[in-house]
Amino acid sequence: MKLKNLGVLAAVAAMAFSACNNTPAASGGTSNKGTVTFAIELPQQGSEKAASDPIINGIKLAVTQAGGAAGGYTIQIPQSAIYDDALNGAHDAQTGANNMSKVVADAATIAVIGPLNSSVAQAEIPITSAAGLAQCSPANTNPDLTKGAPAAQLRGGKPNNYIRVVTTDDVQGPAASQYIYTTLGKHSVYIIDDTETFGKGVADAFEKDFVARGGTVTKHDGAPKTTQDYVTLMTAAASGHPDAIYFGGVTATGGARILLAAAQAGLGDVPFVGPDGINDGSAVTKDSFLNLAGDKAAHSFSTLAGIGTFDGKAKFDADYLAAYGTAATGYAAQGYACAQVFIDALGRAGATNPADMTALREAVRVAATDTTHTYNTIQGAITFNADGDTSQKIVSIYSFDPTAKDWKFETQVDYAAK
Amino acid sequence: MTTVAVAGRRSNPASRFLRIAFFAVVAIVIYQLVLFIALQQTWLVGTSALPADQAFPVAVQQTINALSIGAIYALIALGYTMVYGIIELINFAHGDVFMVGAFLSMFVTLGIFGQTVGVSVTDIPFLILLLASALIIVMPLTGLLNVTIERIFYRPFRGGSRLAPLITAVGVSFILQNLALVFVGSGDRGAPQVFPLEWQIKFGEAKISVLSIFIFALAVSLMVALNLFVNKTRLGRAMRATAQDQQAASLMGVDLNQTIALTFLLGGALAGAAGVVWGLRFGYVRQDLGFNAGLKSFTSAVLGGIGNINGAALGGFFIGFTENLASALGFSRWSEFLVFLILTFVLIFRPTGILGQQLGDRA
Amino acid sequence: MKQLRARWTAFRSRSHTFAEHHRSATIVITMLIAAILLIFLPRIPPLNAIQGANPWYDAFANAGVFVLLAMGLNVVVGLAGLLDLGYAAFFAIGAYTYAYSNSPFSGLDLPFFPMLLVGAAVAAVFGIALGAPTLRLRGDYLAIMTLGFGEIVPIVFVNSDPYTRGTNGIGGIYRPEALPFFGEFSPLTSFNYMVVMIFIVTVAMMLLYRLHDSRIGRAWMAIREDELAAAANGINTVLTKLLAFALGATTSGLAGVFNASKLTIVSPDQFSFSVSFTVLAMVIVGGMGNIWGVAAGAFIVYLIQVVLLKQLNTIAETINLPALDLGPIHFDLAKINFTDYQYLLFGIALVLMMLKRPEGLFPSQARRAELHAAEDLGANDPALVGALGEAPGSDELTGGSEGGS
Structure with a gap:
């Protein structure tokens, strides 16, 4: 509970300095290496808002439950790091690309979760890939984003940075x-x-x-x-x-x-x-x-395109209900899982003691896309293949x-x- | 601008009505035949080709569907054509007035009558009361909305260039659409389909829903009423005079402002009626509904000969049938393309439309 | 103080004279100043607090796309007085042309700068093909035809799967080749895109001003003011209008090529009517017919759209406002999404400008004088004030806006 309040405080503090994501929030004391940001990029207008809100809540819940820290870093999700790729009520690839160029420019951002729509992802992956920023989508299901020649073109010769917790x-x-x-x-x-x-x-x-x-x-x-x-x-x-x-x-x-x-x-x-x-x-x-x-x-x-029932489902639903007052719907658990993957990756990246934020970002990308690592997510144990696709094809x-x-x-x- | 009245068109309205009705029946029968034959062609529809005994009821049902959507387009097109006839302005916002009408109708049934989405009313007197109230409340409101739009946004440009009000109309359309976006959001909204969809008339194998008949009958009676109004009343005569020559009409004692406002009122009310039946038929409303419906209705108006009331009705049904044909034969991906293609060809080869422009003699 | 003002007036009149005599030089100098400002502005507070330098450059480059689009539409709407509502279609054609020439989908990798011209030329061809039959029709039919064309083009791209990859669009488009001194083009170095864009805008502006001041430019304006009179004076109205229409398409195609090379994906949903509408709003806000005004208007409107409205969201969420519940209408004030209001604001701006300030925010002197001539005249001559103040058929833009009602 205390940690949750801290998270809210941190978010409020961050909102007050709306643009200065790098401002270190009041840390819980356990972390001392600095503050990092998980950015979120989802459409938040019209009917897509109904799909995105549970994901955002799921991500926040995961971060809160993980103690808001990993690898010695405090994790924050300030309101200014939650981007909306909707335009005129529906997702828009150009807006998504604009958002992503802001996301990658923020030094404290070491991972981004989103987007919801594959067409937006097509415009975003070239940007996050060039910046070497780890990206996890809780909902993209288009095979072309990860597989074969089309995916290779999106990456533009860079190593993979894009993973997804849903199947195609x-x-x-x-x-x-x-x-x-x-x-x-x-x-x-x-x-x-x-x-x-x-x-x-x-x-x-x-x-x-x-x-x-x-x-x-x-x-x-x-x-x-x-x-x-x-x-x-x-x-x-x-x-x-x-x-x-x-x-x-x-x-x-x-x-x-x-x-x-x-x-x-x-x-x-x-x-x-x-x-x-x-x-x-x-x-x-x-x-x-x-x-x-x-x-x-x-x-x-x-x-x-994801697991419907899993071991911790009852607890997850109860926690979610307690935190947000609504039932967990749609891709809430997938948002939670994306955050878990990045928290895990940040923990391992932090252990390598990267010199600065740039090094940390790269370390997180390497850790997150590590094909040998098994993640214990809320949806069960999963691994990612070299394309970034999840082993869980449920x-x-x-x-x-x-x-x-x-x-x-x-x-x-x-x-x-x- | 001025057209000499064709003698035949000035004849007795009753016989004219009979003639139109006769042509309409002929057109419908021809369409049914075309559809009936097309549905059996493997080269055209591939594996979904039907044997003759199955193709017939489908053709009948599709024709009824076409009449329903055509009636909606026609009702909207009337507003376009009247406004264009009288002030030579494409009222881009008209499609959005229709959208507002659809929303208002939804609010009336949900709010005033406490209906729920997905539940129909089988109690006939109550159903009549409900539908009548929806029309009586929505039609004046959309009419007034249209009048307000004219008063605020178009009147200042009257007599000036034609480009400025046209651009303003596009802006007003966007304002209406986005006000709806802000207030009700961008998703679909469930409109209560209070008219029982189970009510069907069996016609051989074909099942014809009573709702389609209701929509068609409502549209036709509104059109007849409009026709009578324009031709038989003093105000209607003032409208025709204004359309023919604004200045001359003004000199003859026609109150221009009043006449133009009346035109917008009637057009808006008809769009409101279209909005009411839209919800009954399709069960949803959304804020960008007016854009495409408006575009197609405008196409209808041009097709029939802009400024011509009968032409707009005819054009509406024509576009309804065209769309229906594309969808019925499995080319729904291309149906909008087809509509615009028709528009292009009509504008290039016969810019006066099927019935010809009758800016003066608009009845 | 007085002295200062006198000096300022003298400076202004001298610079006006200079600008009139050395149009191109003025454009180059102004654009250079603008470039320097654009390079350094993102580093000064409060702008540097909103976002980093690269996102700013990125936004500036994207704004440049709209500046180009607006300058092109300005020729059609502002100079020749033709309402083109399907402008995004030419943008799409330019973008797809580049996608075909520079993507794994086609297997081609042609150089960027020549492709700018090719894309523009292809768009021009389509512009002529659409314009030739329709420009004979009256003006409002053109509006509806172009609107239809704008709807058709994305439908064709969506439904022609084997040739366009349908709704997926063509992805993995190659970025322009590295520039000497500036280096690679990448999403992380949007600076390069901005520099190229400034260059393109400068060149486009010089060419457009040349045309504006030429015989053709005067013919356009003559048609805008009174087509009949223009025709009577020996102007081939159809050809002149076609030229304006094609030129608009060309500029749009050019912008499309640039945008495709920057976004690296083209898909049909990028070219909806809202793009055409946005550009139209920019032209109106900047001032129809005024090249500088339109460019500035587009730039500012774009930045309001992508930067300011998003900032307002953050602020609105910080101040926690209560919710408003009116039955079917639910209005959560704290969660106001200002980007939701974007097109509403555009619509209002457009209508207000048309009604109250048709010369735009940045009017050119000549246009202003032109637009308000009727007003001044009306004030002096009571005979002209009345319900039918303006002679029918006078194509004076909003001539009756004050006198008529």
């Missing part, structure tokens, strides 16, 4: 496909995506896997978020008599609208499955999928719980062995 779309899509095909036993599906990076990526991965399993895709439509008339689309979809609907996208790009239109077109009883983009809180969360869908969500399922499946009006954890699929 090429796992999330197939997980949904496996669930629909095997568990739900539905062998024909209608696919609709929002024509955006994430939505189309995950829908394509889904389609590939579903076809490989022997399933039938009645149709694969693309409806940009500006689409007006979803009822027409769903009427056309209904003519193919699909057993299930798979939506690639997020709530803000049409998740609930498609569900409502599907109900009008006579597809109300057909399972509606979507990725983590629609797993954005319970029915009381403003702007969330369940809030907009109301009772029509009865047959909805969502996947989450996708959780959630279904709609009509009594709690919230997502209910169903099962999780582990792809690590596959």
Whole structure:
């Protein structure tokens, strides 16, 4: 409790000197090497705010619970180090790049957590990579960020600095496909995506896997978020008599609208499955999928590109509730895990006694991307491969719980062995 | 600016209405046939091609869908076309007035009637009361909003250059959109679909939702009412006179300010009605709704011949059908592209629109 | 005191004379001064407290992109009086041109500086292709056509997966080749980008001023004021308008190339209508038709957007204000996100400027005199004041703003 107060004090102090991140906050006495900053870079407007807030809280919770210090350094997350890449209500790559150039310019910042969206990450990784700043995303699922030639181009010949604690779309899509095909036993599906990076990526991965399993895709439509008339689309979809609907996208790009239109077109009883983009809180969360869908969500399922149940979940949920007064939703645990990884890395980097902040930043990057180190995170023991992808390839499946009006954890699929 | 009235168009409104209705039915039947045939073509729609017995009900349902969205575009397009007809201004903010109408309707059903999102009303008298109140509250409010916009932002430019009010209109559109962003946020908001979606009429295999019929009927009756107003009343005559020649109308004792305000009032009220049915139909509202809907409605107005009330209605349905065709055949990714392509071609090859501009004779 | 003022007046008139006779030299000198200021400003308080030097240089370079965009749009809207609402499309075309010439996606690695011109040229071609058929139409149709074009271009990029990598966009774009003396281009040395940008802006400004003062420039302004009269005086209005439109597209394409080389990724969502709108707001705020004013307006508006509004957020969160709850409307004052208000502020600024100060914040003398002539005239001549004060068809910008109502 005392430590938590200290954290708040430090944050307030930092806010007062809004721009001077380097100002050493009142330290707990245990650390004497100085103060370092964990920066956060997430969109904080509109419906994406609902996804980002739990992550920010999760990160802060992890730092507080770790005693706000590691490797002899005090860790702070001043308000000025929490960046918002949203513009006009939605994430924006250019804004993300602008933010990152500020993040890397701050000498005290030794790690950054974010962003939420893969398209923003594409603009940010070249910057953090050039600066050798460790970056951990709690939510980026696009395979191109870490794998193969596209990722190598983002890094621009520099050693890897980017890790993520969630698994990729090429796992999330197939997980949904496996669930629909095997568990739900539905062998024909209608696919609709929002024509955006994430939505189309995950829908394509889904389609590939579903076809490989022997399933039938009645149709694969693309409806940009500006689409007006979803009822027409769903009427056309209904003519193919699909057993299930798979939506690639997020709530803000049409998740609930498609569900409502599907109900009008006579597809109300057909399972509606979507990725983590629609797993954005319970029915009381403003702007969330369940809030907009109301009772029509009865047959909805969502996947989450991360672990849904883990050993310390009950305690984590209780701690989170106590600290923030709301339930931990979405990627809160992933934010917590990112912070844990960096706290661990800072501990090991601090042990090497780096000469200055520049050396420390590099030491943290090296420590964080160390492929031989096993991290004991809240989500369990994980390692990162040379690309920065997590060894934990678990996708959780959630279904709609009509009594709690919230997502209910169903099962999780582990792809690590596959 | 002045167009000589075509003799036939000045004929008895009843027979004119019958003629329009006849053409509308013919157009609808043709569209259904086109869709019916297209849905069976493997070269066009690939594996989702349907056998004839299945294609027919789908074609019927899609036509009804097209009429619904077309009615919404048409209602918005009327506001564009009337305003353009009278002061030659593209009121960019008009689409956002529609968006405000959709939000107001949501507040009325949620706030005043205490409805919840996702729950429909099956008690018919209450449903009628609810819908009527929504229209009676929202339409005057959006009308007044439109009048206020004209009074504050457009009137100072009257008689001056056309560029300045045009730029101002773009600014007003952004202001409305972003006020909504600030007050209600950027995400979707659930609008209560109080009209029961289960109410359907079986037409062979096809199921036609009563809601679609309601939307279409409401739009058509509003259009007829507008037509009567413009053609049969003193104020309507003043509007036509002003559109034909502002100065001359003014000299003949027409109160310009009042007439222009009236035009904005009517346009705004129709956009408000479109906002009410939007929520019923699609169950959500968002702050940037007005941008695309406005753009498409404006396209409708141009398509029909800007300044021409019947043209705007026709254009609205045309755009609705175009979009519907693209979506129904699986080209939804390209539907907006198609709409703008049509706009481009119309503007280049027939800038006066399908029915021709009738700035003076706008009925 | 009096003496000082007299000297100041003398200095002003002398510098005005100098500026009029040596336009290019004035631009070079002013831009040099601006460059020196931009280099040293980030190191002085309070600016150095807001962010480090490199983020400032980065912001300045990005601001330069908008300065270029605004100067280009100014030719279209401000000089020729054509409303182009799809300006971002040409920005996108320039950016994608560079992406094709300098990315692993295409396998090409062409030099940056020539590509600036190529990107600009490609955008110009598209500008002409769009403008040629539409510029014959009346002005407000052009607005809606360009708006449609601005919507279409990103849709085409999104839906042409094999050629554009669709919605993912083309990433890993190569940065410009290292400069002699300045060295590598990297996100950590935005200084280089800023220097190049200052150079581009200087050159663009000199060229634009040349045109502005030339026969073509006068033809543009004649069309803006009264197209009919201009045509009657032997000006080929379609060709002249097309030139303005193409020139705007060219500048936009140039800015696109630069931006792509700096951001290293192009994706369709970067080129939405809000970009076009932002640039339009910059032109209006800076003062339509006034090249210096527009450049300064763009620079200031951009910095307000990316620096000031973000700073305000931090301040608002420090002062803990209570929440406001009005049923469906929930308003948490402590969590006001000022960046949410960005476009609202732009909209208000744009409308206010149009209504109250159409000559912009930094008016040129000539334009100011032009715009307020009607007013002065109206004040002296009561016959002109009235409901129909201005003759219909007079294309005087806001001529009736005071006299008409």
